[in-house]
Amino acid sequence: MIAVTACLVLPLAAALAAIPLGRRAPRLALVAAPLILLAALAVATEIWRTGPAQLPVGGWLPPLGIALVVDGLSAAFLLTGAIVTGAVVLFATSIFSTPDRETRAGFAFWPLLLAMWGALNAVFLSGDLFNLYVALELLTLTAVALVALDGRRETVAAAIRYMLFALFGSLAYLLGVTLIYARYGALDIALLRILAEPDAPTFVAAALMTIGLAAKTALFPFHAWLPPAHAGAPAPASAMLSALVTKASFYIVVRIWFDVLPVAGNEALAMILGAMGVGAILFGSVLAIGQERLKLVVAYSTVAQLGYLFLMFPLAGSGGEAQPWAAGAWNGGVVHALSHAFAKAAMFLCAGLFAEAIGHDRMDGLKGVARTMPLTVFAFGLAAISLMGLPPSGGFTAKYLLLTAAFAGGNHFFALVMLAGGLLAAIYLFRPLERAFAKPAEGSDITPIARWRQAVPLVLAGAAIALGVFSAVPFDLLRIGRADAAQEGLE
Amino acid sequence: MTPALVFDGLLALLAVAAAMAAIGGRDLFGSVAFFIVYGLLIAIAWVRLDAIDVALAEAAIGAGLTGILLISALARVERTASSGESGEGGRLAKIAAALLCAGVAGALAWAALALDPQGAGLTPLISEALPQAGVGNPVTAVLLNFRAYDTLLESIVLLFALVAVWSLADDGNWGGLPGLRQHARSDGVLATFGRLLPPFGLVVAVYLVWAGSENPGGAFQGGTVLAAIWLLVAMAGITELPRVSSLPLRAALVFGPAFFLAVGAIGALAGTFLGLAPAAAKAIILAVEAGLTLSIAATLALLVAGSPQRTQG
Amino acid sequence: MTPIDLYTLAMIAAGAFFFFAGTLGLLRFPDLHSRLHALTKADNLGLGLIVLGLLPRMGDVATMLKMLLVWVLVVGAAATVAQLIARIALPGHLRSRPKDDGR
Amino acid sequence: MSGALGHSATLFALTGAALVGIGLYGFVARTHLLRRVLAFNVIGSGVFLFFGATGFRRPDLGADPAPQALIITGIIVALSLTALALALITRYAALSGRSSLEDEAPDDEAPDAGDERGGG
């Protein structure tokens, strides 16, 4: 349908047009963003009415051609991506617009951001494993470029470290895809769900793809690159990186685990993912507590929150035989991914505003910021509530679903880790909040920030809370076309 | 053991040896040289695997262009950084890494041997759908019709690699000329070679793109030849690469993917995204390939030249 | 073994020999210029012989011309590169090269 | 390993696997950044060789075009990533005079280096 194509064509067309436009690129982005948001909404309403759809590109049916898949999961991620990126575009016009003459960062930011948006939409819509690879590479390329955008030694080093992990991840994933093709002669996810059986090539392929994507999602043993990269990037870029880029590779892991390999996914691999997830939560949180720079605290928090996402696999019984609580874990993981996207984007934008206002990024400069920048502190607070998984936020709904799945499934250990993770999150998130509420230190000159710029993160943080309060609607959206392994459970 | 298998065995051994030399070599320039040799051996392997298009691509891009990029990067890094090999990590780490790699290779081999020897993949389906694809060469059919969406994304990836490379310039040099100043003597050997070769190069490039629809060749291979020609002419000092901020250059870079996207969008309005009617498929594919060749040539040349280093000529 | 096969075998053997000679020269000759000399002369000749050896097996004339074009291009490239390397390797040349690299 | 051995496709598949192993060693064990990019390319071509070889198991039907097209796409993507990686390494060498990330502490931050007031 037209809306799905618009979701793909518009961001890519805008990205291409932004290169020759140069100085006028911000205006182009401001025009393109609402259109893409509209397209994403249209896709969501379309499948809400008519159910999931498979659109063969160029008319060629799989296994020959590539098919775009539109179901609840993809529509939800499309919509979240559109809202977050739309807000980032609006926010970035105040930083990267250079009306008089074209600067390097001013030129490079807009095409890269719009191309990243196109890549995200391509990942969320594609139903073909190799197509996901190419879209993932476009995403990684733009992400690495955005990390190194302000050209300092630390950020270039962080970009190189990110690149090395990303290269390793993409090769492992590509190797898995080649094995799948060699074994089944098909790359389409819907087809593979029928063909897949547990044998040597499928198991090796599943292991390689999962490890590759784990490296790209910065899951625990592969997380070293994320904090310096996400903290070094300019604020709008780090919002995109933490909120959406890591989610794209997680989205693919979900597609593989629950659509392609429900049969091959055995307990061992799921347990390893779970262990890595636990490691991420504990390790990420402890490191976040020890940080002095606000952006690094937020970045390490991403490492920790990503751990929750991967707890979904052991809890949902790796999709093999559909346990009754599988749906709870599946929905919990996805809702957590969405609410984390909103909350983390808001938090990084706030961190950017704080850094701009106090001139540096260290947390002790935040004293008394609640008085001069009340809106930003309020947005940061709301985002923190969602990250800590406290009601009424989306984070709480996700944590509740995952906890019920953990208890029903009998693995109490994961439940305890999740609760501990919530407490640790409270520790490292209340440290900055506490400084914000403290009395302002004398002689700290805080440059005032325009109110509309402070409103942007507030809208995103509000969305994270709304995902919890009005969670019935997203839950029904996610249910459309959900993999059969994740059907049973709570209902 | 048929002679063909002997040749393949030798080729495989040579390739593995070249790879080991490239990876394990002490001197960095030697490693890069071995990498280029390794690339050519792999290209021959593709010929042995009856995949001529891939052989062309591997030779032109895999070995050639990547080799040039490595050499120019090596030159620039040697000039600025202490090339001393810093601590290589303990022996234990090395052994562990070696074991890990052996494990991965072993798992791959185990999976490969477990594959069904009669597996034919998509060959039957493609040959059956080839008549509606508008082109004779099945690889071009897959690239530009059956899986055109992949190629579209890939051309955008290439273009944005250039945008990313440009974004790594110094702020002061923005808007300047890409790459370093060249020092060719105007009457020297390179200058004459730079005037003699371009006509041949253009003919070969156009032929590659045109022949691509029926037998091996295509936009990427043709684009690489064009890029090589443009670089040679620039190195010979005959012309100067255009400024980064010049509009025609940016238009040329964007034209290929933009035209491809436009074709896809128009197809979408008529029903299916990137849908090519069998009748008009050949014309559209060739038009798209021409556009892509132009953009790929410009992009590859500028990728080799690198981010803008100079503000005046 | 038809006469054509014999002819091809002989020519390719000769070509291989010249390649071997070129490589031997590369390894044994004392200084850069003589090694350059060995490489360009022997290898190009070797390639020429191989191309000539393969011509009768090509089938149509167009492919034959393409084979010859390959040889011509290799010879042209080898000659130019040899000239450049030789000029740069001249003893007095390195010091006089202008140093402004547009830094 | 029934009749598979007497067949060049399997030979090249095993070569591909070996190349991936060698490349991975170079990627993991060496510290010089250019060597790691070179190793990445070796792994890349090894993966593609493996992929192409599995596409040639039926010589009677000719090489399977689908893997060929995917490999060409893969080569271009690998080139793009290599170009960006090399540009980053060159830039890093110019800024820091170092050619490896060994002594680059992950997140130590010069106190005012994080000055954001400059913005875009």
Place this chain on the structure above:
Amino acid sequence: MNTALPVLLLATSLVPALVTFFLREESERKRNAVNLAGAFAKLGLVVVMLDGVRRGEDYEFRFAFVPGLEMLLQVDALALLFVTLSAFLWLLTTIYAIAYFRGGSDLSRFFGFFSLCVAATTGIALSGTLITFFIFYELLTLSTWPLVVHKGDAKSLAAGRRYLAYTLAGSAVLLLAIVWLESMTGPVEFAAPSDLRRLDDMTLRFVFALFVLGIGVKAAIFPLHGWLPTAMAAPAPVSALLHAVAVVKAGAFGIVRVIYDVFGIALVAELGVGLPLAFVASFTILYGSVRALQQRDIKKRLAYSTVSQVSYIILGAALAGPFATIGGLVHLVHQGLMKITMFFCAGIFAERAGITSIDGLAGMGRRMPWTAIAFSVAALGMIGVPPIAGFVTKWYLGIGALQAGQTWVIAVLAGSALLNAAYFLPLIYRLWYQPGEDIVRADAQALERPLALIAPPVVTAAAALLAGLMAGLALSPLGWATLIVERTYWP
């Protein structure tokens, strides 16, 4: 079945909160108007509901989140008891705070969180399911933290940190208990208690202990009371709010709900967990009183007194006889009235006369007569001197203990009465009988201004007196408590 009223009741404090957040700091008049209007509206609604519930009207509002997660606002007699108390005291505390903070800073923020906190308290009172209770329980923690750290100095920040550590850890334990229970029995509603037989006795005892641990933090049961004394660093209106209106009462109310509506008295008795809880409560009563004796600072002494007084309510609930329950429930109101009076007076002494330590009270009876009278009435009520409200509680608790056959409780009550006398009488003695500097009467009026600061404690003292005197009336706290006990626990 009227669904609008519960939501309206919640809105009367939620709407002023959200409006106040976005008001500018300078618009004091608008802010006061909004908050007072909210308070009066709530009081009006409460009155309407009081006679509604007496006539057996049923108020209920359901709002579905994700399946298995449902918000149910239900107004039963017990809920109304708590809502009436908080509505009445919210009005008075708002008046008191407006006078107290004349010319202070960050007031929009203060009153925003202040109303949010009362909204959370109302939510706790009205919650019909465990999950709703948890949602508002968390909201209460989040909205009270900024109040505790309102001054922004090191002491209040440390108090805030300690408060968070206790309450967030408690909430994690509570969430663990809720999810553990609900994963076996499905969503637990207070009105329709589901049979918990599916879990074996040992797990049930452990879950009950978790519940008490989780909610006990807010009810300041020993050893979880640590945060209460340090929270004295907060300004007086906040201390009044924390101790009398919201936080501590929420804890006690929660434990009552768990005992009566989640587990049910029969199961609690059968499991034999009632008695240990009674022991803990009794120990806290004595411990609190002893520690109060050692304090020299007025507010610290009042804080420890609260620790001991709240345990009366828990003791009543734990004994679970009809009279003990009435005693416990009615003390919820009485303690609120008396303790808020004393905090108001402590605030006035500190703010107007700069007295914070007990010795400073010498001769204040003459200088600040109204405040001193109110303070004395409340102090005597605390000791249990008839006819003030405190006596009623102790009387009913005593009879309840006899009825339940736990004669040792009488000794505890007597002992605590003596201890209360030991730490309150010296204050009264200093106020009236110890000569301070003889200040001319004219100066007396100077101290006790403005009226809005002095009136609230006098009103609450009068209310405490009336609650004791008119205990027989149907609409008095005692009458209402008897109604609750008759209607729900012995139908």
